[in-house]
Amino acid sequence: MLPFARVTILGLGLIGSSIARGIRATMPTVRVTGYDADPAVRARARAIDLCDDIADTAGTAAIDADLVMLCVPVGAMGAAAQSIAEDVPAEAIVSDVGGAKVSVATAIRQALPNNIVVPGHPVAGTEHSGPDSGFATLFKGRWCILTPEGDTNPTAVMRISTFWESLGAQVEIMDARHHDLVLAVTSHVPHLIAYSIVGTASDLEEVTQSEVIKYSAGGFRDFTRIAASDPVMWRDVFLNNREAVLEILQRLTEDVTMLQRAIRWGDGDALFDLFTKTRAIRRSIIEQGQDDARPDFGRAHE
Template identity: 80%
Template sequence: MLPFARVTIIGLGLIGSSIARAVRVTMPTVRITGYDRDPGVRDTAVRIGLCDDVADSAGAAVIDADLVMLCVPVGAMAAAAADIADDLPADAIVSDVGGSKESVIAALRAVLPHAVLVPGHPVAGTENSGPESGFATLFRGRWCILTPEEGCAEAPVARLRAFWEALGADVELMTPRHHDLVLAVTSHVPHLIAYSIVGTASDLEEVTQSEVIKFSAGGFRDFTRIAASDPTMWRDVFLNNREAVLEILQRLTEDVTMLQRAIRWGDGDTLFDLFTRTRAIRRSIIAQGQDDARPDFGRDHGETAAV
């Protein structure tokens, strides 16, 4: 009944450790083996009991796996694949959680040309990093996108789908190229803009950093959450989804320029029309359970007694 009996997780950060926790909760009989190239992370994983086994090498970790999940930054996928290549069982399914798919597939295929590969990407996360920041419900009600290569057999895709559904996720299939474009819009460019605006704000001479922090409740603080995400992971995402990110960024720049012109010329109707349209998108996101319906994300305001 279980899609896999022995799951190996390579990379025990936020996502890898959340998968371990979610497997433990939802499929308690599955044997979980973990590995991280950072010995400190391995020690932490042992201390908090994240896995059944923490291996000393990537090769030892995969030797009897039936699912190997690569949970490392996109730029480290090739090295992680090379580390397991010699010990990977021929029938093990290899998957990953990388935020860009075309480049990851190319990197993995260069090292593992004959592996049973089903690339994936759970669209979930928080701004925190490391093995202790994961939690078992991270994927619940979130989407996981699988991007099998052309000609991939159906059975491994079905098994991986069952695995993610067991963790509470909804699964969607997409081509790698379409995934990269969708994520450029819904994740990569928003992160880039958030990083950028936080950087711009902290570099001004006329407004001090202390003022930016103090008055951040006016909207700025919403950007700082995703601008606190893991720097290595995000550097790799931008370098590896370059074409799609640059395309969407160009579109955004044109649209911002249009708004800039509307402000300069006092064209309130253009502003009002856009600001009305964007409200509807928020309502749909909430209606589909992809965000918290409470105002202000449900942030703590003390006792919000309805007076």
């Protein structure tokens, strides 16, 4: 039994287009309608036959959906929900993929008070953007976090869970506030630091940009991948998960200060102890299938 028969995807970037491709691969009888606010993206989606239908307005896209999946940047979720308010059937379930959940859930619920809203966040992605960058297996083996309110219809939550499981994800239910804190740690602050370190490196007077690029294989290049992620998406995440990001950032700053002090005073034991502990976490991530076990992420060396 498929959880939905007619899925509408608003926003056809990396995540939206991966969902479209994933549905076609795993639930081929589901009818998928797509819409993107950018006419060029709609044209491209038609050209590559991404969905069964690409609508020219959000309202037409949603008019007969039983699931509407909002795949736009976090800051645009409220407007996207608003844009289908007059047309979406009351019995359609509305979900989303935004990386910050408290603010997004509030915005969607305000715009669509008559629909069941099951906010979600698949913890998956690459640094690429746009309708060409998605692929059907993006969610395979990854976690998708759902943050329904306590009184949300359990059948609706179950259907969304089944939907993500069909795409290959594992599903976890979590409180929206806790989600925002967890993701501040595992995603938002890492991205902020990556953006920052790449910015710092490109602004030095004593070291040229050409040197930074040439010698990036010493570690820096790993940060540039993350710092190549979509600017609008990430701007919105930081503006919409402000509190948790600032809290974790403060904690990180304290720890960096401690390390700074250890280096200044030549406290090798403190450094060694930390560097040993962190190795174990990498091992667990690989054991639990959350990263490639091959050295260097499996990068080609030839």
